[in-house]
Amino acid sequence: MALAEAILVCLTDRPMSGYDLAKTFDASIGFFWRASHQQVYRELARLREKGLVDSREIEQSGRPNRIIHTITNSGEDVVHAWSLKPCRMPSVKDELLVKLYALDTVDISVLREQLDIRLDQHRAKLSAYHRIKEKFYDGQNLTRAGKGKLIALTMGISNEGEMVKTLGTAITMLGEIDE
Amino acid sequence: MALAEAILVCLTDRPMSGYDLAKTFDASIGFFWRASHQQVYRELARLREKGLVDSREIEQSGRPNRIIHTITNSGEDVVHAWSLKPCRMPSVKDELLVKLYALDTVDISVLREQLDIRLDQHRAKLSAYHRIKEKFYDGQNLTRAGKGKLIALTMGISNEGEMVKTLGTAITMLGEIDE
DNA sequence: TTCTATTATGCAATTATGTGCATATGGTTT
DNA sequence: AAACCATATGCACATAATTGCATAATAGAA
Numbered sequence: 001m002a003l004a005e006a007i008l009v010c011l012t013d014r015p016m017s018g019y020d021l022a023k024t025f026d027a028s029i030g031f032f033w034r035a036s037h038q039q040v041y042r043e044l045a046r047l048r049e050k051g052l053v054d055s056r057e058i059e060q061s062g063r064p065n066r067i068i069h070t071i072t073n074s075g076e077d078v079v080h081a082w083s084l085k086p087c088r089m090p091s092v093k094d095e096l097l098v099k100l101y102a103l104d105t106v107d108i109s110v111l112r113e114q115l116d117i118r119l120d121q122h123r124a125k126l127s128a129y130h131r132i133k134e135k136f137y138d139g140q141n142l143t144r145a146g147k148g149k150l151i152a153l154t155m156g157i158s159n160e161g162e163m164v165k166t167l168g169t170a171i172t173m174l175g176e177i178d179e
Numbered sequence: 180m181a182l183a184e185a186i187l188v189c190l191t192d193r194p195m196s197g198y199d200l201a202k203t204f205d206a207s208i209g210f211f212w213r214a215s216h217q218q219v220y221r222e223l224a225r226l227r228e229k230g231l232v233d234s235r236e237i238e239q240s241g242r243p244n245r246i247i248h249t250i251t252n253s254g255e256d257v258v259h260a261w262s263l264k265p266c267r268m269p270s271v272k273d274e275l276l277v278k279l280y281a282l283d284t285v286d287i288s289v290l291r292e293q294l295d296i297r298l299d300q301h302r303a304k305l306s307a308y309h310r311i312k313e314k315f316y317d318g319q320n321l322t323r324a325g326k327g328k329l330i331a332l333t334m335g336i337s338n339e340g341e342m343v344k345t346l347g348t349a350i351t352m353l354g355e356i357d358e
Numbered sequence: 359t360t361c362t363a364t365t366a367t368g369c370a371a372t373t374a375t376g377t378g379c380a381t382a383t384g385g386t387t388t
Numbered sequence: 389a390a391a392c393c394a395t396a397t398g399c400a401c402a403t404a405a406t407t408g409c410a411t412a413a414t415a416g417a418a
Contacts, residue, residue: 032276093212095269102262103323
């Protein structure tokens with residue numbers, strides 16, 4: 001259960017509402033650990049129960065009240081303990097690769113379209129990462145936190161770039177079959 | 180639920196026991212879709228219930244009887260329908276990247292060790308993939324199924340190679356902090 | 359001789375994730 | 389005026405994955 005830790009990590013930076021967190025998980029930290037808003041709210045309820053966050057409701061007029069969550073001391077202890085534990089390998093689960101693996105049971109032109117779609121998705125991610133890097137992490141006086149995010153982003157960029165290249169190769173190889 | 184489809188795809192090739200399938204998921208198809216033996220046995224029970232596989236017990240002396248599972252016609256229909264559906268993007272969930280993202284809450288030397296471990300894991304995968312490619316897919320007269328597996332393997336190799344490179348960069352960048 | 363690995367199957371409990379739905383309001387677009 | 393988007397929260401149901409346990413025989417190593 002590292003969603004808990006990912007949320008706590010976000011709250012280390014600053015106290016946030018569930019809505020803020022959900023948006024963060026749609027962007028920044030979501031590049032490395034994806035979660036929906038429902039998941040975030042459910043996990044926040046658990047963290048509150050365990051006393052790892054402190055939640056206070058803020059009155060608002062016009063729109064629903066916000067609930068601001070602040071990390072507690074025991075929350076920080078949990079983050080620290082987690083940081084020392086070894087990391088798991090992310091588990092691979094890619095339907096596209098399974099379809100390539102099972103090439104004699106699938107239609108090549110359909111699969112080709114699916115590869116094209118995937119290629120576009122990786123291109124989109126790549127340019128999004130580039131924009132973020134230029135906007136926030138190209139200055140030279142970065143904090144330690146900023147440097148860490150830059151390293152993660154750099155890995156993301158080279159990952160996506162590589163995916164774009166490999167998918168191109170795969171599409172070419174697929175095109176050379178049955179022609 | 181694409182574990183069902185991954186199992187059916189394996190059974191398209193040849194009928195297999197749960198044990199055989201579990202081993203296949205520890206290697207070959209497991210490179211693209213990971214599953215434990217418990218998961219495989221449970222899913223096989225479901226597939227049997229739905230009539231997508233046909234299961235017959237084979238008597239053995241000395242050791243437990245094997246149950247051989249064969250894909251049925253409706254099982255093949257399910258695989259075909261699945262092959263036409265668009266593929267999902269694999270969901271990113273990587274603790275190591277979250278730790279980099281949260282660099283000011285983690286100890287750099289501990290994180291460095293974790294990066295080293297990850298680097299070794301990717302190197303191991305890379306050389307395993309290379310061995311398999313040389314052994315099974317370097318000949319020129321491949322079947323269509325073989326060509327598909329070669330494309331998937333090629334993508335795996337370039338993925339792992341890229342991870343090895345990027346982790347090297349990340350370790351260097353991490354080393355340049357606080358020195 | 360004890361311990362471990364391999365073959366072969368699976369249940370039970372827990373934890374995690376995904377999908378659909380529900381509510382409430384103010385501002386902007388058509 | 390109606391439709392839609394952003395803000396803000398969350399429940400309920402369903403599916404999937406992890407972890408620990410359980411059984412049972414044989415072969416080979418320590």
